[in-house]
Each structure stands twice: as C-alpha cells, then as structure tokens.
Amino acid sequence: MNMNLLCGILNKDDHLKIVDALLLALIGIVIVFIVLIALMLIVSLVGKIFDGSEKLKEKHPEWGEKIAATKAKLMFWKKPAPIETPVAPELATGTCGELKLVNTDERDAAMIMAIVADNMGVPLNELRFKSIKKAEEEEK
Numbered sequence: 001m002n003m004n005l006l007c008g009i010l011n012k013d014d015h016l017k018i019v020d021a022l023l024l025a026l027i028g029i030v031i032v033f034i035v036l037i038a039l040m041l042i043v044s045l046v047g048k049i050f051d052g053s054e055k056l057k058e059k060h061p062e063w064g065e066k067i068a069a070t071k072a073k074l075m076f077w078k079k080p081a082p083i084e085t086p087v088a089p090e091l092a093t094g095t096c097g098e099l100k101l102v103n104t105d106e107r108d109a110a111m112i113m114a115i116v117a118d119n120m121g122v123p124l125n126e127l128r129f130k131s132i133k134k135a136e137e138e139e140k
Contacts, residue, residue, distance in 0.1 A: 099130070099132065100131035101133075102131060102132070102133040102134065103133065104132050109129075112132055113127070
C-alpha cells in the first residue's frame with residue numbers, strides 16, 4: 001500500500017481527502033467480508049463435527065430424521081424443482097375428440113347424445129359429436 005495515503009489518514013491535523021476516504025471504505029468492506037467468511041467456515045466446521053459425531057447419534061437417535069428433514073429443506077436450491085407440464089386428460093376408449101357446447105349444459109348434452117345413439121342403434125363411443133348448440137325459440 002502507498003504509505004503516503006495512510007499517512008494522510010492517520011494525521012488528524014490534515015483534512016480527509018476523497019482518495020483516503022475511498023481507501024478507508026475499501027479496507028472496511030474487506031475486513032467485513034473476511035469476518036463473514038471466517039464465521040461461515042466456523043459454522044460449517046462445527047456442523048461437520050456434530051454431523052460426524054457417533055456419540056451424539058447414539059445418544060439421540062431421533063435427531064437423525066430431524067436433521068435429514070432440515071437438510072432437505074435447506075438444500076432446495078440444489079435440487080431442480082419438478083416442472084409440472086399440463087397433461088391432457090385421458091380420453092375414453094373409442095373417444096373421437098372434444099365436444100363444443102354452445103348455450104347447453106352438460107346434462108342436456110349427455111341426454112341428447114344418449115338419445116341419438118339409442119335411435120341409431122350404435123354404441124355411444126362410436127359416434128362423434130363436434131358440437132351441440134341450443135336452438136333459440138323464435139317469439140311469435
């Protein structure tokens with residue numbers, strides 16, 4: 001480091017320059033990150049010590065399930081979330097596609113299809129209905 005910069009910081013009689021202020025801020029940020037990394041390493045080390053301790057596992061066997069559940073919750077970013085793709089509903093055997101209902105409820109459409117199949121003498125799953133539309137009555 002440049003000793004001239006640090007001399008300006010340490011001398012209380014001189015005014016603080018912008019370069020000196022930036023250097024102090026940088027030193028402070030570096031110290032904070034070093035301490036955070038040290039704390040992270042300590043926590044990780046303590047976790048590995050307790051995770052590998054056979055005496056604790058013998059003394060408290062119920063902790064194994066709790067630890068496994070907690071690890072699974074904490075490691076959510078390592079497992080890719082299952083992508084749910086919309087699946088088309090399974091069609092019945094002999095089904096020929098979808099039916100479009102226009103101004104008709106499902107109950108009435110089912111009755112109409114059953115009547116047509118009965119009159120024709122053909123099983124319902126062999127018929128193909130594209131749409132069923134309710135005819136509007138004309139006012140006289």
